[in-house]
Amino acid sequence: MTTASEPGPARPDPSLSAIISERRHLINLAYRLLGSLADAEDVVQETYTRWYAMSREQQEAIESPGAWLTRVAGRICLDLLGSARARRERYVGEWIPEPLPDRTEWISGRPGASTLDPADRVTLDESVNMAFLVVLESMTPAERVAFILHDVFRYSFAEVADIVGRTPAACRQLASSARRRIRAAQSPATATAQQAGIVRDFKQAWEAKDIDALIGLLDPGATAISDGGGLVNAALRPIEGSERIARYAIDIADRVPNMTILERTVNGQPGLVAQQDGVTVTVMAFDVAGDRITRIWAVRNPDKLRPWTAGQPH
Numbered sequence: 001m002t003t004a005s006e007p008g009p010a011r012p013d014p015s016l017s018a019i020i021s022e023r024r025h026l027i028n029l030a031y032r033l034l035g036s037l038a039d040a041e042d043v044v045q046e047t048y049t050r051w052y053a054m055s056r057e058q059q060e061a062i063e064s065p066g067a068w069l070t071r072v073a074g075r076i077c078l079d080l081l082g083s084a085r086a087r088r089e090r091y092v093g094e095w096i097p098e099p100l101p102d103r104t105e106w107i108s109g110r111p112g113a114s115t116l117d118p119a120d121r122v123t124l125d126e127s128v129n130m131a132f133l134v135v136l137e138s139m140t141p142a143e144r145v146a147f148i149l150h151d152v153f154r155y156s157f158a159e160v161a162d163i164v165g166r167t168p169a170a171c172r173q174l175a176s177s178a179r180r181r182i183r184a185a186q187s188p189a190t191a192t193a194q195q196a197g198i199v200r201d202f203k204q205a206w207e208a209k210d211i212d213a214l215i216g217l218l219d220p221g222a223t224a225i226s227d228g229g230g231l232v233n234a235a236l237r238p239i240e241g242s243e244r245i246a247r248y249a250i251d252i253a254d255r256v257p258n259m260t261i262l263e264r265t266v267n268g269q270p271g272l273v274a275q276q277d278g279v280t281v282t283v284m285a286f287d288v289a290g291d292r293i294t295r296i297w298a299v300r301n302p303d304k305l306r307p308w309t310a311g312q313p314h
Contacts, residue, residue, distance in 0.1 A: 035097030092230025147178035229301030
């Protein structure tokens with residue numbers, strides 16, 4: 001992508017390295033805004049395409065290339081969020097955000113890309129846990145963008161306003177509304193070690209087909225949601241109640257006797273992965289309140305499992 005101004009080895013363009021160094025930030029931003037790694041990658045690619053479509057003079061006239069890239073990526077995300085609702089209405093079954101593995105297990109889904117490429121990793125913190133992302137899905141596009149940019153990435157409301165196309169005061173109200181939604185949906189905090197123990201107990205009870213133990217680990221009002229995208233078998237509607245979820249889990253264990261269940265980090269929190277013949281077919285995230293599981297999200301859509309499956313046998 002660099003060109004030499006004189007014969008001999010090409011010398012790196014310092015402005016180019018500065019632009020490329022923004023990639024990880026843009027991936028992190030776009031994933032939180034869209035809940036889809038595939039869409040986030042497309043947004044970042046489109047953002048860079050727009051940058052390189054400008055002349056060198058136009059690029060040099062931009063005071064802060066990083067701010068320009070963020071503004072463009074944010075606007076593309078806002079447009080995508082606006083059209084996402086129509087796409088979700090056509091989606092087969094329930095839609096769950098794409099789950100992310102722990103950074104030590106990240107597998108790049110792009111052919112030829114290094115599995116250790118840090119530019120493709122999303123930083124795993126509380127703003128990417130599955131419960132948080134699911135609440136974001138309930139927000140309007142403008143609420144989501146204002147909240148993520150201000151509360152998570154610490155942009156000023158003046159900067160947010162430039163992206164959202166509203167006044168700073170309006171963006172402040174959007175972020176406040178989003179904050180209320182987050183607070184209303186949040187479960188009481190449970191220590192990670194305690195969560196891991198409960199998820200481990202769930203795994204062991206599932207493997208043992210111990211329905212009483214499963215029911216005891218689930219909140220009576222628990223909900224389980226699965227996402228197959230119409231590509232693989234999955235429950236088309238949420239399964240509600242501890243006993244129904246437990247029976248559904250046992251039914252899966254009976255129908256898929258060669259399934260291997262592994263403890264894994266999913267979006268920064270304790271989760272489970274189900275494999276068949278060494279291939280990841282389901283990634284499960286959990287919401288835990290106290291000592292009970294309140295929500296389970298099981299992603300089975302293979303298009304959403306690329307970071308988990310690239311390089312695995314087919």
